Amino acid sequence: MADPILKIEGLEVAVDNTPILKGVDLEVPQGEVHALMGPNGSGKSTLAYALAGHPRYEITGGSVMFGGQDLADMGADERAQAGLFLAMQYPVEVPGVSVMNFLRTAVNATRGEEVPVREFARLFKEKSDLLTFDPSFADRYLNEGFSGGEKKRHEILQMALLEPAFAILDETDSGLDVDALRIVAEGVNAQRGPDLGVLIITHYTRILNYIRPDVVHVMFDGRIARTGGPDLADHLEEKGYVEFGSAETAAAPR
Amino acid sequence: MADAPTWADDARSAATAALDALPALTGAEEQWRFTPPADLDMNGDTPAGVAAGTGTVALPAASGRAARLAFADGTPDPAEILDLPDGVIVSELGAALETHEALVRDRLYSLAGFDDRPGALNGAGWDAGTFVFVPRGVEVTLPIETILTATGATGRVFGRTLVIVEEGAKATVIDRYLSPDLDGVVQASTVVELFVADGGELEHVSYIGWGRGVRHQATIRAAAGKDARVRSVNVTLGGDVVRVEPTVYCRGTGADARALGLYFATGDQHFEHRVVSRHEAPQTYSNLLYKGAIQDTAHTVFFGNLVVPPGAPGTDAYQTNRNLILNEGARADTIPFLEIETAEVKCSHAGAVGRVDDEHLFYLMSRGVPEREAKHLIVYGFFQEVLDEISFDALREELEAAARAKVR
Numbered sequence: 001m002a003d004p005i006l007k008i009e010g011l012e013v014a015v016d017n018t019p020i021l022k023g024v025d026l027e028v029p030q031g032e033v034h035a036l037m038g039p040n041g042s043g044k045s046t047l048a049y050a051l052a053g054h055p056r057y058e059i060t061g062g063s064v065m066f067g068g069q070d071l072a073d074m075g076a077d078e079r080a081q082a083g084l085f086l087a088m089q090y091p092v093e094v095p096g097v098s099v100m101n102f103l104r105t106a107v108n109a110t111r112g113e114e115v116p117v118r119e120f121a122r123l124f125k126e127k128s129d130l131l132t133f134d135p136s137f138a139d140r141y142l143n144e145g146f147s148g149g150e151k152k153r154h155e156i157l158q159m160a161l162l163e164p165a166f167a168i169l170d171e172t173d174s175g176l177d178v179d180a181l182r183i184v185a186e187g188v189n190a191q192r193g194p195d196l197g198v199l200i201i202t203h204y205t206r207i208l209n210y211i212r213p214d215v216v217h218v219m220f221d222g223r224i225a226r227t228g229g230p231d232l233a234d235h236l237e238e239k240g241y242v243e244f245g246s247a248e249t250a251a252a253p254r
Numbered sequence: 255m256a257d258a259p260t261w262a263d264d265a266r267s268a269a270t271a272a273l274d275a276l277p278a279l280t281g282a283e284e285q286w287r288f289t290p291p292a293d294l295d296m297n298g299d300t301p302a303g304v305a306a307g308t309g310t311v312a313l314p315a316a317s318g319r320a321a322r323l324a325f326a327d328g329t330p331d332p333a334e335i336l337d338l339p340d341g342v343i344v345s346e347l348g349a350a351l352e353t354h355e356a357l358v359r360d361r362l363y364s365l366a367g368f369d370d371r372p373g374a375l376n377g378a379g380w381d382a383g384t385f386v387f388v389p390r391g392v393e394v395t396l397p398i399e400t401i402l403t404a405t406g407a408t409g410r411v412f413g414r415t416l417v418i419v420e421e422g423a424k425a426t427v428i429d430r431y432l433s434p435d436l437d438g439v440v441q442a443s444t445v446v447e448l449f450v451a452d453g454g455e456l457e458h459v460s461y462i463g464w465g466r467g468v469r470h471q472a473t474i475r476a477a478a479g480k481d482a483r484v485r486s487v488n489v490t491l492g493g494d495v496v497r498v499e500p501t502v503y504c505r506g507t508g509a510d511a512r513a514l515g516l517y518f519a520t521g522d523q524h525f526e527h528r529v530v531s532r533h534e535a536p537q538t539y540s541n542l543l544y545k546g547a548i549q550d551t552a553h554t555v556f557f558g559n560l561v562v563p564p565g566a567p568g569t570d571a572y573q574t575n576r577n578l579i580l581n582e583g584a585r586a587d588t589i590p591f592l593e594i595e596t597a598e599v600k601c602s603h604a605g606a607v608g609r610v611d612d613e614h615l616f617y618l619m620s621r622g623v624p625e626r627e628a629k630h631l632i633v634y635g636f637f638q639e640v641l642d643e644i645s646f647d648a649l650r651e652e653l654e655a656a657a658r659a660k661v662r
């Protein structure tokens with residue numbers, strides 16, 4: 001088995017002083033695709049933001065090692081430069097910043113070198129074609145007025161351009177129509193290989209039928225409550241999360 | 255100037271007399287609360303001709319301009335590049351006092367006279383002057399540009415611009431201010447008077463790109479006739495202490511005035527913008543939009559005022575000032591004001607000082623962009639709303655590049 005690209009031990013995270021993650025243990029060997037499922041409010045996005053380095057998500061205990069580096073010491077930008085990518089559940093709109101300018105800046109920043117304009121243009125065209133991302137979006141402002149599905153596609157376009165070592169997809173599948181889901185899944189599968197680890201956060205097995213996970217984890221009330229193979233996802237789809245606790249706890253963990 | 259006509263000499267004497275008669279500014283005056291008048295040498299204590307360290311200014315290429323006048327340290331000996339439609343005049347103002355007396359005499363000093371110290375100081379001392387005249391119905395597609403440079407060879411520079419756009423004519427005029435970083439202090443005083451007759455259109459861009467050491471008081475006044483359109487765009491990036499006072503006068507029914515501005519203050523720069531629209535006729539429109547970013551220990555002040563005297567029903571007037579503070583220690587004050595004495599008007603004003611949105615910053619940083627660069631991307635994005643209003647593409651791109659270059 002390859003060395004884990006991501007190794008989370010006893011991770012505790014608080015948001016605005018409210019403890020949300022209460023001791024998460026999770027390991028993803030490089031090259032594997034893991035799914036993370038769990039009821040609303042169980043802490044999946046909190047884990048994703050904490051890994052990506054959002055300053056509001058404070059690590060209060062435990063550790064996260066990313067390819068041998070301790071993430072706690074790194075800013076969000078350094079984590080991305082080290083190869084971590086988060087496709088966000090709710091990508092924000094940044095007024096006045098053009099998509100093209102943003103993407104170029106991001107590619108240059110993660111590569112640590114200025115990519116020549118022509119090479120970038122070629123790269124952008126190649127990846128937009130792959131993901132059927134309308135290139136006219138290049139002149140629009142970042143996520144401004146994008147539909148829900150367009151925002152998600154744009155997240156995956158960024159993943160394709162930045163070529164991370166590890167990608168977290170936080171509900172990238174919600175809001176995508178059937179065709180878009182297939183295209184996005186194909187995009188992820190095209191990048192799949194020994195140099196990419198993936199954590200797919202989702203509520204649905206549909207995306208997992210396109211991108212078969214090696215391992216499925218269930219998060220419940222701020223902890224990993226169960227880990228299993230791909231069938232665990234089907235089991236959850238059928239049975240829900242009642243067996244992990246009361247429906248009330250699932251809806252609003254304390 | 256020795257060979258100026260008598261009327262012009264008389265005006266200069268009147269300005270000098272006003273300077274002697276007006277009380278010295280102390281800083282206790284309401285309009286001078288934020289910028290010490292002494293910082294801008296408003297009492298005229300700095301002897302002219304004192305060197306402030308020297309450097310050279312590389313003039314930007316004149317391509318893409320219909321005409322350009324460049325004044326080094328205020329010397330009225332400009333290089334001219336002209337490709338103008340028939341009847342359009344672009345001339346050094348000192349010469350135009352005589353050669354174009356019929357056009358100049360009635361207008362010069364009529365929007366900005368000698369009733370306050372900045373006006374009197376400039377009236378008494380200006381040398382680098384530009385005169386632009388666009389006759390009835392003529393359209394000048396490319397911008398006409400004046401560049402006033404300071405190299406530090408003298409302690410003071412004065413600029414004066416007079417623009418007349420006749421009925422139905424159309425032009426873009428840029429006043430640009432440049433210098434290298436200087437060891438000493440150079441005081442700059444500039445006055446711009448803009449006249450746009452009925453149905454005319456003028457976009458005026460004041461681009462303040464001084465280096466370190468320059469302190470600048472700038473007055474810009476624009477009068478719009480019936481159904482005329484005026485855009486006063488002000489970009490303030492350079493200089494140690496800069497105070498810009500643009501006023502748009504809606505003088506004819508249907509006049510449409512926009513005052514747009516952006517400023518980016520870094521280091522210990524101090525910028526004050528006092529922007530006013532005066533509605534002196536019924537059914538006029540004005541819209542002031544100023545956006546600024548403030549970094550390091552810089553300080554900016556925005557004072558905006560919509561003035562609607564009696565007899566201007568149907569006025570539609572808006573003003574917005576937004577500021578982005580980039581770090582602890584940077585400061586912005588915003589004072590939006592209204593003086594409305596007519597019923598049946600639509601007016602709104604808003605001023606805001608905020609920080610960079612954490613979610614915006616995180617999004618960019620999560621793509622590997624370092625914090626400082628991410629903040630600057632956000633700043634340029636924030637400015638875009640103003641830049642998008644600049645109709646001349648090449649000029650918009652130049653200003654975008656200038657804002658970017660500022661912090662490289």
Ligand SMILES: Nc1ncnc2c1ncn2[C@@H]1O[C@H](COP(=O)(O)OP(=O)(O)OP(=O)(O)O)[C@@H](O)[C@H]1O
Nearest residue numbers: 015016018020039040041042043044045046047253
């Ligand atoms: N600032 C905050 N203060 C208190 N609680 C918060 C704060 N931010 C988030 N939470 C709570 O943290 C919990 C976990 O939220 P999170 O977004 O991680 O859930 P999730 O598993 O991603 O849910 P979903 O499936 O709905 O996306 C929720 O109960 C949420 O209300």
Ligand SMILES: [Mg+2]
Nearest residue numbers: 044045046089
């Ligand atoms: Mg979530």
